[in-house]
Amino acid sequence: MRITGKHVNYYHICRRKLWLFHSGISFQQTHENVADGTLLHETAYPQRAKRYREIQIEGIKIDFYDPHDRVVHEIKRSNKMEQASIAQLQYYLLVLERHGVENPTGLLEYPKIRRTETVVLTEADRAAIAQWEAAIEQLVEQPTCPPTINKPFCKNCSYYDFCYVSEAGVELDLPPLSRDHL
Known part of the structure; x- marks a missing residue:
């Protein structure tokens, strides 16, 4: 199995989202926050596409990499x-x-709030990863989808309607989703 950056990101946000994403269920293309993020990515640093490279290795896609x-x-x-x-x-x-890249570093950039965070990799991080x-790998191989987590940030998730199907604000009691239903 190839683990992508989205797998890691979703693992830290919501195990259900990770399982659904890995199972091929995605609502990203229709969600306004995703569209806003894509637009931001394309317009925030227009000069980048000329100076840096996009690279794809081992299932990950890095949009802006400075090889120098x-x-x-x-x-x-x-x-x-x-x-x-x-x-x-x-x-x-x-x-x-x-x-084979020695000592790479990362810059986590938030153009809307004009903040940049430097990210490095320590031995503890390597062990955690x-x-x-x-x-x-264990989670995505489970036959049934993990339960909802019901956190405040769920309301902004592209999977919200899928996870919290309701009528008049009452959550429906649905059986667990399994790979048999996919």
């Missing part, structure tokens, strides 16, 4: 899910290391 300084630039709409974004960027750095990879 070995820096990965990751753009996010908001810092609300910062730990998940940092984990995703750390995973990118580890994949680069696995492919190995645990994430094992946990992700």
Whole structure:
């Protein structure tokens, strides 16, 4: 199984979202926050496409990589899910290391709030990522979808309507989703 940056990001946000994404269920293309993030990514740093490279290795896609300084630039709409974004960027750095890039670093950029966070990879991070990879592989192989987590940020998720199907604000009691239904 190839683990992507989205797998790592979703693992840190919501295990249900991770399972659904891995199972091929996606509502990203119709969600306004995703469209806003895509537009931000394309317009926030227009000069980048000329100066940096897009690279794809081991199932990950890094949009802006500076090979000279070995820096990965990751753009996010908001810092609300910062730990998940940092984990995703750390995973990118580890994949680069696995492919011979020495001491890569990352810049987590939030153009809307004009903030940049430097991300590095420590030995503790490398050990944690190995645990994430094992946990992700185990989780996505489960035959049934994990339960909803019912957090405030769920309301802004592209899977919200899918997870919280309701009539008149009352959640329906549905059987667990399994791969048999896919």
